Amino acid sequence: MSTIPFGPRNPPDDPLLAKAGELPKDVAPPRDLWPAIAARIAEGGEAPKKQAFRWPLALAAALLVASVSALLTWSLLRDPQAAGPAVIARAPAADFVPVRYGPNSGVSPAELAARDALLVQFRDAFATLRPETREAIQKNLAVMQAAADEIDAALAQDPASGMLQGMLAGTYKQELNLYSTVVTSRDGLTRRT
Amino acid sequence: MPAPQVDSSAELVRRACRGDMGAFEALYREHVGRVYGLCLRMTGHPQSAEDLTQDTFVSAWRSLPGYEGRSSFSTWLHRIAVNAVLARRRSPQGRSEVSMTDEAGEQMDFEAEGRMDEATPIDVERAIASLPPGARDIVVLHGIYGYSHEEAAGMLGVAVGTCKAQLHRARHLMRAQMGTEHAT
Amino acid sequence: MSTRNAWLAAAIFAAVAAPAAAQQEITKRASVAPDATVEVSNVQGSVRIAAWDKNEVELVALLESDRDELEFEASLRMVRIEVDRPDGRYGRDDSEARLTLRVPQGARIIADTVSADISVTGVRGEQELESVSGTVGTQAYDAPVNASSVSGDVTVTGSGGKAAVRTDNVSGTSTVTGVRGSLEGEVVSGEIHATIAAADRIELSSVSGDITVNAELTPTARVEMESVSGVLTLKVKPPVNADFDIESFSGDIESCFGPKARSTSKYTPGSELNFTQGNGGARVELQTLSGEISICDR
Numbered sequence A: 001m002s003t004i005p006f007g008p009r010n011p012p013d014d015p016l017l018a019k020a021g022e023l024p025k026d027v028a029p030p031r032d033l034w035p036a037i038a039a040r041i042a043e044g045g046e047a048p049k050k051q052a053f054r055w056p057l058a059l060a061a062a063l064l065v066a067s068v069s070a071l072l073t074w075s076l077l078r079d080p081q082a083a084g085p086a087v088i089a090r091a092p093a094a095d096f097v098p099v100r101y102g103p104n105s106g107v108s109p110a111e112l113a114a115r116d117a118l119l120v121q122f123r124d125a126f127a128t129l130r131p132e133t134r135e136a137i138q139k140n141l142a143v144m145q146a147a148a149d150e151i152d153a154a155l156a157q158d159p160a161s162g163m164l165q166g167m168l169a170g171t172y173k174q175e176l177n178l179y180s181t182v183v184t185s186r187d188g189l190t191r192r193t
Numbered sequence B: 001m002p003a004p005q006v007d008s009s010a011e012l013v014r015r016a017c018r019g020d021m022g023a024f025e026a027l028y029r030e031h032v033g034r035v036y037g038l039c040l041r042m043t044g045h046p047q048s049a050e051d052l053t054q055d056t057f058v059s060a061w062r063s064l065p066g067y068e069g070r071s072s073f074s075t076w077l078h079r080i081a082v083n084a085v086l087a088r089r090r091s092p093q094g095r096s097e098v099s100m101t102d103e104a105g106e107q108m109d110f111e112a113e114g115r116m117d118e119a120t121p122i123d124v125e126r127a128i129a130s131l132p133p134g135a136r137d138i139v140v141l142h143g144i145y146g147y148s149h150e151e152a153a154g155m156l157g158v159a160v161g162t163c164k165a166q167l168h169r170a171r172h173l174m175r176a177q178m179g180t181e182h183a184t
Numbered sequence C: 001m002s003t004r005n006a007w008l009a010a011a012i013f014a015a016v017a018a019p020a021a022a023q024q025e026i027t028k029r030a031s032v033a034p035d036a037t038v039e040v041s042n043v044q045g046s047v048r049i050a051a052w053d054k055n056e057v058e059l060v061a062l063l064e065s066d067r068d069e070l071e072f073e074a075s076l077r078m079v080r081i082e083v084d085r086p087d088g089r090y091g092r093d094d095s096e097a098r099l100t101l102r103v104p105q106g107a108r109i110i111a112d113t114v115s116a117d118i119s120v121t122g123v124r125g126e127q128e129l130e131s132v133s134g135t136v137g138t139q140a141y142d143a144p145v146n147a148s149s150v151s152g153d154v155t156v157t158g159s160g161g162k163a164a165v166r167t168d169n170v171s172g173t174s175t176v177t178g179v180r181g182s183l184e185g186e187v188v189s190g191e192i193h194a195t196i197a198a199a200d201r202i203e204l205s206s207v208s209g210d211i212t213v214n215a216e217l218t219p220t221a222r223v224e225m226e227s228v229s230g231v232l233t234l235k236v237k238p239p240v241n242a243d244f245d246i247e248s249f250s251g252d253i254e255s256c257f258g259p260k261a262r263s264t265s266k267y268t269p270g271s272e273l274n275f276t277q278g279n280g281g282a283r284v285e286l287q288t289l290s291g292e293i294s295i296c297d298r
Helices: A015-022 A034-042 A056-078 A109-127 A131-157 A162-189 B009-017 B021-043 B046-066 B073-090 B092-097 B121-129 B133-144 B149-156 B160-178
Strands: C011-015 C024-031 C037-042 C045-052 C056-063 C069-074 C078-084 C097-104 C108-113 C117-121 C127-131 C136-140 C145-149 C154-158 C162-168 C174-187 C192-206 C211-227 C232-236 C242-248 C253-255 C272-277 C282-288 C293-296
Touching: A015 B121, A015 B133, A034 B021, A034 B046, A109 A162, A131 A162, A162 C108, A162 C127, A162 C174, A162 C211, A162 C282, B009 B021, B009 B046, B009 B073, B021 B046, B021 B073, B021 B121, B021 B133, B046 B073, B073 B133, B073 B149, B121 B133, B133 B149, C024 C069, C037 C045, C037 C097, C045 C108, C056 C069, C056 C078, C078 C097, C108 C117, C117 C127, C127 C136, C136 C145, C145 C154, C154 C162, C211 C242, C232 C282, C242 C253, C242 C293, C282 C293
Parallel strands: C037 C078, C037 C108, C045 C097, C045 C117, C108 C127, C117 C136, C127 C145, C136 C154, C145 C162, C154 C174, C162 C174, C174 C192, C192 C211, C211 C232, C211 C282, C232 C293, C242 C282, C253 C293
Antiparallel strands: C011 C069, C024 C056, C056 C097, C069 C078, C242 C272
């Protein structure tokens, strides 16, 4: 049972968050770090680096990609039965095609593998949807594919463009959002054992 | 014990700002537990957490003139720490550190200054450590350290709605997967 | 009867389908705190939630199929309602579960469906409403609202209160009106139509869907709209005091109020337009790959 405590002052109803609040806030490092810190300060230290993302969307995309895909991979590692022998090489029982990202897009193999883990769950859920919903999803995956292609072509001309990279990250995030929305909504169908 | 008068944080900050390393060391001693605790739980790697804790205090020293006292010193340090954690995650070194097998629940020993007399604090730490980074960040900042959603979103540089939606989704997924691990 | 989470202090009611009747009607009531959380999960059919002035949650559930099971779990702070079909398969079976709820005005709502439509009226607490193919309709007051669908249309109608609204969609259209405060949303091919007063944050993105926003900006508003190939249209209520940073890789940029004062603006095809209107202060960033961008103050 879980819910998200919305207001900052409301007591959390979520058991995990409630227990988290009881954890010790202070954790002593295994050794005294002060000498190293003092030494670095004395010798001039390093300037703090700040990564400036042009678009909050890009960072949110990175976080969501990492969180959703890692979560699904984590859950599959806990329960290998769920995955089946070859995560990526599953026969295309459901007729949809995940987005293919072009060579300039910078989507890493690790990210794609993690997405494939999410796709395992999505395939099952997809099969239970109504035909018109499946069709809508297929159409939108095609829209995302067209966008990914367009962005990839643009990136070929302007590989350093933060705007384009952000858009690509946004498209990828949309793709994952789509899969995870369908998977999580289907949660209602899953009997907890 | 005839201890010398302990300066308040504000006084220590003022002195540290003027270059008083002794005052800054006192601030370090006072706050290192909270900074290390945050870094450790956000990264799940004790060695990274040590490095990041050092980075945080070194950064803080350099940025002291910019601390205006609008938030508590502890919160200010945490902001620096979160930036450091996120920057490291995006670095090539950081990306190679986030491995899936770690998140599958590798056992981690947490030595806490405080008492750990609750029933299953280790289980909770492990559950948090096994969350994916996005959701873990929010559970750490909001759940453990009590920052509001808005504050946590600000520190993480994401829109508040993204935070909540993401956490809700991750929890939803976890609930389906974890099943009745915590149900009786 | 299944066992429950030990951390919840809950009075548990689990309704099991009566085997004899094909259709089931089940009524449940629970006393709750005025700001209790009500979590509803349904697959097909509908979820209708309306506020009343009692500190109670009342559920009237009409289940067309006797294979559906209704779970109802209630404590003072949380009510959880779920319609489940044990074999998990809804594809061939069109039978619906219609859930009608009355909840306290200050309740927090989390509703989740696959194809069931969700509608919420009069609820002033926070809401998270999500469907795959169902429509989602709600009213926003002063609390955050998150209304999303994959292919269903989403409608959020404000009452003029200051709300943080989030809407996500894939191919459905999200329409947000009468809201003050902030709006975030992402769509793929669906459209976003929004009218926001006293907007302090607008963050919208689409892949190919058009985004049309009518906004009155606060002095420190931040507006960020992005699309790959969709059209971005922004009407800002005068007087306009904002810095504009507009960029399109290959789309046209149109503005009905020209650049003024200090900032120089560049107009090249595939093109950039940076300028300050009025005293600046608010910040507007619009980006597309190939979609058109158009801004106006009337």
